Amino acid sequence: MAETIHGGVQNNYYQVPPDATPREKFEAALKFLASEQVTTARKLLDEVLVHGHDPGRTGFYWLLAFFSGRTYWELSPAERNQVTATLKRVVDLPDDEWSPGIRVVQRLFAAAQTREDDPSAAPGLMADLDRLRPGVRELITRHLDRMLQGSLKDGLWQREVEKAGRDQMADNRRWRVWKFFEADPKPPRMLEVRAATASIEERILASTAAVILVGACGTLGWLVQRRGDTAAIVVLLCAVVLGSLGVHHGAKWRSLAERQRDHDQQRRSIRFGRAAPRRGGFADQVNRLYTRYSQRCAPEDGPERAAWFADSFIPMCRLRDDLVEAYREKPVGTDRVKWLIRFQVKDMRRRWADGEPLDPRPTVPMRLRAGTAACAAATLICALWVFQSALRQDVLRAVGALLLVLLAGTVLVAVGLRILADRERADAERRVRDQRMDSYRTEYQRWRDRLSDRPTDMEMARWLECDRRILLDRALRGYKLKWSDVEAYACLEARGPGGRRARVKNGPWRYTRYRPLVFLLTADGVRQLTTELDFERGTFHHPERTNYRYHAVAAVRVTVRYDDARNFRLFLVNGTDIDVDVNEGGQPESDEDRRILEDAVQDVTGLRHTLFVLEGVAAEGRRWWSGPAYRRAS
Structure with a gap:
C-alpha cells in the first residue's frame, strides 16, 4: 500500500522542541486538539496551565481537551478531582472573552454527573450555548459531544448535522484531499553526460x-x-x-x-x-x-x-x-x-x-x-x-x-x-x-x-469529523432512534480496502478510504452500522447493519503486533467475529515521538472510547448501565 510521510518546515506543526516556551506549547496543543490528538493536547496544556500563560484562554482549551471524546464516567477519581479544582480556579478568574464558554462547560460538567436526563434543564443550556460566540460554541459542541445528554443532544443534533453538511465539502475538499496523499516531489535528477575520455x-x-x-x-x-x-x-x-x-x-x-x-x-x-x-x-x-x-x-x-x-x-x-x-x-x-x-x-x-x-x-x-x-x-x-x-x-x-x-x-x-x-x-x-x-x-x-494548497492535517480532521456526524445521523435515522434513546455510542475508524495513506510528522495516518464502524448502545441492545467512506468525495458505500443484544457480546480484544499495528476483534456468542485492523504498523521517523504516535492511534481512530464502552458491555452486559459497574469501567 502506498504511503507518504510529509516532512519539511511547512509540515512540522506537530513538532514540539524540548526547550519550547509556554506560548509555543500552547500553539502546538491547539493544533493537536484540532486534529483530535487530545491526549497529547492535554499533556501540553497541563504544562502551559502550570506556567500561567494567558490563564483564561488556556483554561478554556484545557477543559475542551480534558473532556474531548470522553464521558464523565470515563474519568478516574483523580481526574474528577483534578477537573473540579481546575474549574474552580478558572471560573474565579477575572471575566474575559473566554469566561462565558468556561461557565457553559461548568454547567455541562455538573449536568453530566447524573445519568438521569433532565428535560427542563435543556432549554437553559441551549440558550447559554446560543449566546456564545459562534467559534466558541462550535468548539464546545465538537469536543464535549459525549457530555451532551438526552434532550439537550436531541435539540442540538439537527443543527450540528446541518452544519456538518455545509462544511463537509468546504474549502474545495473534492479537489484538494488527493494532494495530502501526494509526496513532496524530489527535484529532477539525471546522470551526468560521460565526458570526453581523451588521455x-x-x-x-x-x-x-x-x-x-x-x-x-x-x-x-x-x-x-x-x-x-x-x-x-x-x-x-x-x-x-x-x-x-x-x-x-x-x-x-x-x-x-x-x-x-x-x-x-x-x-x-x-x-x-x-x-x-x-x-x-x-x-x-x-x-x-x-x-x-x-x-x-x-x-x-x-x-x-x-x-x-x-x-x-x-x-x-x-x-x-x-x-x-x-x-x-x-x-x-x-x-x-x-x-x-x-x-x-x-x-x-x-x-x-x-x-x-x-x-x-x-x-x-x-x-x-x-x-x-x-x-x-x-x-x-x-x-x-x-x-x-x-x-x-x-x-x-x-x-x-x-x-x-x-x-x-x-x-x-x-x-x-x-x-x-x-x-x-x-x-x-x-x-x-x-x-x-x-x-x-x-x-x-x-x-x-499544483500541490501548494495541500490541506493541513487539521483540515483533514475537520472533514473527517463532518463525515462522522453525517454517518451518525444516518445510523440514527436508519434505526429510527433519537439521541435520548441512545445510552452511549462509539465510532471506530479503520483503513478501508485499497487506497493510500499519508501523515505528517507526529501526526496520525489519514486514508483515502475508511471503514467506519458505529456502535449505538440502546435499551434493547447494540445497533452496529459498518460502511466504507470514500474520503476524497465524502461518500459512503456498502452499508451493513447488524443488531445484537448485550448478552451476545462475548469478548473484546485488541492485539498490538511487533510493528505497533493494532487489530480490534469483537467476539459474539454465536461464533461471529468482527475483525478490524485499526492501525497498520510502521516505525516512527528519527525525529518523531513514539508516545505521541501511540496516543494518536487510540484518539483519532476512536479505539480508546470504543474499548471503554464494549469492554464494559462484554464484562457486565446490560447491567453495566445500572450504575456502579459503569462507573467502575474506567
Missing part, C-alpha cells in the same frame, strides 16, 4: 602531429612561393581548408557511427540480456510505476495498444535505468519521483501519437558521407598539385615535407578524429540532456505549484 598522451600526440603537419605544409608553401607559382599557393590554401572541413565531417561521421553501434548494443542488452530487478527494491518499484503509467496511457484499441507497448518498451527501459542510477546515490522513495515517471510516460505518449520516433537510431546521413569523401579526395588532389610544383623547386626538401605530411596526417587522422568524435558525442548528449532537464524542471515547478 593527456593522446592530446600531446595529436597536438605534435598537428604542429608537424602545419610545418610541413608551410615548407611546401615556401618552396612554391620561391618558384613563383601563385596558382600552387592558392591550391595549397584550398587543401588546408578542404582538409580541415574533411576532418570536421569525418569526426561527425565517426561520432554518429559509434553512437549507432552503442545504440544497437543497448537495444540488444535490454531486449535479451536483462535480469529482473530485486523484488521490492527501488528498481522494482520504479519499474512497476513505469508499467502502470504505460498501461494507463495505452490506447484502448487492440492493434494500436500492442503497437504502443512495442514502440515504448525499449525507450522506457532506458528512462527507467537512467532514473534508477540517477537516484541511487541518495535513495528516495518512489512516491517522490512518481511525478517524473508520469511526465516521462505522458510525454512519450504525446510524441508517439504525433508520429515522432520514440527511440531514433543514430544514422550517418548520405550527404555527410559524400561530403567527407569529396573533401578527402579534393584535399589529396590539391596536395599532389602542390607537391609536384614544390618538387621542381627542391626535390630533397619537397620529398621530406611530403613524408612529414603523410606521417603527421596519418597520426592526426587516427588520433585526432577519435578525440574530435568523442567531443562531438559528448556535446550532442549534453544538448539532449539539457533539453530534457529544462522540460523536467518546468514540470517539477508546475507540480509543486
